[in-house]
Amino acid sequence: MNKLTSYTIKKIHKSYIEKILTPTSFIDLCLQKAKQASELNAFVTLTVEEAENHGIESEKRLYIDKNVKPLEGISIGIKDNFCTKNISTTCASNMLRNFVPTYDATVYSRLRQAGACLIGKCNLDEFAMGSGTIDSIFGPTRNPWGYRKNDDKWRIAGGSSGGSAVAVSSGACVAALGSDTGGSTRNPAALCGVVGLKPTYGLVSRYGLIPLVNSMDVPGIIARTVEDVTAVLNCIAGPDELDSTTLKRDFNPIVMKELDMSKIKIGIPKEYNCVGMSKDVLETWQYVTKLLKNEKTMIRSVSLPNTSVSIAVYSILNQCEVASNMARYDGLEYGLRANEDYSTEELYASSRSQGFNNVVRWRIFAGNYFLLARNYDKYFIKALKLRRLISNDFKNVFNGEDSVDLLLTPTTLTDAPRYEDFVSKHNRDQCAFQDYCTQPANMAGIPAVSIPVRLSNDNLPVSLQLMGPCLSEDLLLNVARKIEQLVNFQHTHNF
């Protein structure tokens, strides 16, 4: 990794002020990096013109106005399911291949207000439905770890925000936004050896995020360090009038501080030790537990008894909301319109079958089935009840007797799978497997962060996840930073 493109925000700002580096030169470097790494396919669109203009604006503010914004001159990538004004936003789908929004998602406009510079829009699974970033009309994204030119044994990036994770991991961006519905930010972050945060539901606005599951979607943040993730969170979190589900109370920026780790209680949920979890992952989990014990942190085994049903419940709720959210793609106002004019129904049917891939169509079918009047109670209502139980499991371990402050679990069950192995299984089965540890946090709306710990036997990153109660980001991120310091993970891939 190029030294400059592995700098943290703090270091970059220091270099800007000391004029070792300027925003325009840094942004240039990032763009070069993105182009060099183009075979990884992290970006759907490189926004070269915007990046350069944003860099010039930053430079002017820095050196003429002497005004350093929190993300001044910081290169960012945005998953291509966040709307960006006058920049195409495709959701990696034929349906929106030519869709150019006329408005900015709240998170993007807040990043811009904070001085960030847009490098490009990042690849994803179509409409964020997947956990590999392989189901994109623009082709799969490749993991920089273990990648060799002209070798078809490459690893997947994880997903669905694989493009965002690779953009950061490869050094094209300091930070990137993903979206996290069942682990879509944490999973690729974990497989690509970067930090991925899923904030509390309602803490960050969804306005302008093209929805997958409205009741679980959260904009996620990916960066190389916990501190950088926190800096980005501080800029985008807080109430938004345009999203009625954002929490109304003001957000207090999080400050990184030294913690007395002996005062922290961490739970190890036994249900997360599940079938299919690799030895590398298990050992990494034990390794960090031991490190924390050395810090005199109180470690306790806890139980979240409804974990095993969570993935099935998640899958039903996901498909129901997908069926509903996808109903708007009829080819009339925007999006793909088939050349069919026999009847309106025909037009809808052919536009939708040409516009969506198999995974999307399959979920629409399933979701509509669950929502039929005769099935509603049997599936949807039942799933909602179980969702409540899953959510209560977390409340109990965080609030009940013998409560813990945070939970420590793996993020994924294995390190990054090979592409050829991954595609041999159905999307549904892959999601059920890959999302096992991550989706419960979305069901409960709680924050979770994935942090890279060490390398597996195959020299691939293995990461762990910390979860905390709603709005515990301050503690969560400070403990994550402590673990980050203890494990001292090194970015040693070829990019």
Add this chain to the structure above:
Amino acid sequence: MKYMKSDLFKLSHFFRRRALCSRYVSTNIEKWQSVVGLEVHAQLNTESKLFSGAQNTFGGLVNNCVSLFDAAIPGTLPVLNRKCVELGIMTALALSCKINEVSTFDRKHYFYADLPSGYQITQQRAPLASDGVIDFQVYTPGIHKKPYKKSSKIKQIQLEQDSGKSLHDAELKRSLVDLNRAGAPLIELVFEPDLEDGEEAAALVKELVLVVQRIGACSGRMEEGALRVDANVSIRRPGAPLSTRTEIKNIGSVRGVAGAIRHEIERQRNILENGGRITNETRSWDAVNKVTIAMRDKEVVQDYRFMPEPNLPPLRVNLKTKEDSRDVISVPLIQERIPELPAETRRNLIEKSQLRPETAVQLVNEPLLLKHFQDLTLDKERDPIKVANLLINDLLTVLNKCKIDPEKCPVTKKQLVELVDLFLSKEINLEVCRNILNELVTSEIDKDKPIVDLVHQKGWALVTDTEIITQLCKEVLDNNPKLVKQYKDGKTKVFKALMGILAKNSRSKYDMSLVSKIMEDLLKK
């Protein structure tokens, strides 16, 4: 032979039908009960739409009042318009509903070109308000002799989005979509099937229009689609279960409601009496041909796949205190803002102004005339009964004859004040009064021109000069000695004949009560 047989058949069939008809006329007419329930959609009178900032207006330039959300642009989210909630609550309170402390929004899915998101946001499971009642007077002049009181329970009132409008060009085989109305705020009022016929339904709708107009929740303009009525109609033999119901969609006027339901009841009765079956279907009202027509595209049973709207948190209101915040509306504060409602106005007209119930009903049904009445009777010298009769029996008759909407009555308050005073001081009689109203409604008359000028110009002034009248009476008596003799012989009813002769012979208008007095005096001399 063949001919004969078929003719015979025809004949027998004819007789059977006649027999059925006469039986129905004589005995069966009471033996069917009809049951009617209404669902009414009222557009809320707000600046902006239910969930977006786009302008909420009627008749705007096509697709010009459409926000990104209204066009279902991906990534946009609904933000509830507080004003819509307030107007919904106000309407619900005016109809004695229970306001629900927590209500929620649902998505109702169906594919249609004028529904861009593929679902309508409504309140299916937990509506804004429930369990209300509307009391109203049923009185259609010419159909009912007297008003009677009726009420219908309200199951629920819910907030929901309107759809856009589709325009089909059959010639070019193209459909065009106007999204100006998409996302406009509606309240849907679901009434229990408490009504018996079209007239009751029409009276309910009229009362509802008056209520929503009074509180400013809805313009009530049915011709603009601001208030749309769906009617569920079924019939049964007394004591028997209800037959299959049909639904008449989107009836666009008060009289349309009465007509559509009357025809639908008749249609169903004819089918059942001829041994047929009613199918559960949606029909539309053809106001020109006065028939209900089956709507073909609605035959398939729709499964709307209702689902909670995940982008809107539950709507909470404060039922107990007057504490009002940005996110929690105080219901008691809204209660205070409710003005006098039509039922109370009618009660006041009957009790305080001594009007007859039917006059009160008619007057309240015409808000502009009611306003004139209230302005005119501010002066206690003016007799409210006479003023009301003048407005309802005379002005309204002229307006109806000329097919002018009473709300657009061209007669000004100033003109009415002068006219009423001329009439009450007997300077003109009722006939002249009617002529003047007719002139004022039909001719372009300078609004500032005094009525008295018009009276003189037309030679309609009432003669009250005793000398002239005495002279005239003398002439009549002199010319009719026979009648005078009969009168003096005790046959006093010939007095009317003498008066008639006088009225017939004279071209000017006389104060007839004065004439009568003078004539009587002369005869007794």
